[in-house]
Amino acid sequence: MDTQVDAQAGDVITVTERAERKARQLCEFQAKRAKAQAQVKRPESAPNTATELGRMDEARDTVSELRKLDPSLTVSGYLARSPARNFETSTIWAEALRRAELPA
Numbered sequence: 001m002d003t004q005v006d007a008q009a010g011d012v013i014t015v016t017e018r019a020e021r022k023a024r025q026l027c028e029f030q031a032k033r034a035k036a037q038a039q040v041k042r043p044e045s046a047p048n049t050a051t052e053l054g055r056m057d058e059a060r061d062t063v064s065e066l067r068k069l070d071p072s073l074t075v076s077g078y079l080a081r082s083p084a085r086n087f088e089t090s091t092i093w094a095e096a097l098r099r100a101e102l103p104a
Contacts, residue, residue, distance in 0.1 A: 051099040059100035066102070074103045 013021075050059040066073055075097050084090040098104070 051096045063097065063100040063102045076104060
């Protein structure tokens with residue numbers, strides 16, 4: 001018999017349908033992974049790189065967008081809640097945010 005119960009959905013599905021679902025999930029995962037990798041390959045959009053490249057208007061615009069999402073965001077607040085707060089990365093980002101005029 002080529003049917004089985006999908007434990008998550010409670011549906012009776014064929015092995016072929018299950019394989020098709022898994023293939024769709026894999027495609028969705030690969031698309032999300034590709035999107036994330038593309039973002040990592042474009043670090044110039046990050047405020048620290050923009051400030052290092054002298055693109056202060058772009059850095060300030062980024063900080064402005066961040067403040068729209070979190071009006072209470074400050075450099076000290078970022079440092080307090082950053083999971084990287086004990087690493088040099090966090091210090092580098094904090095300095096870049098300061099240069100981009102995020103309030104202390």
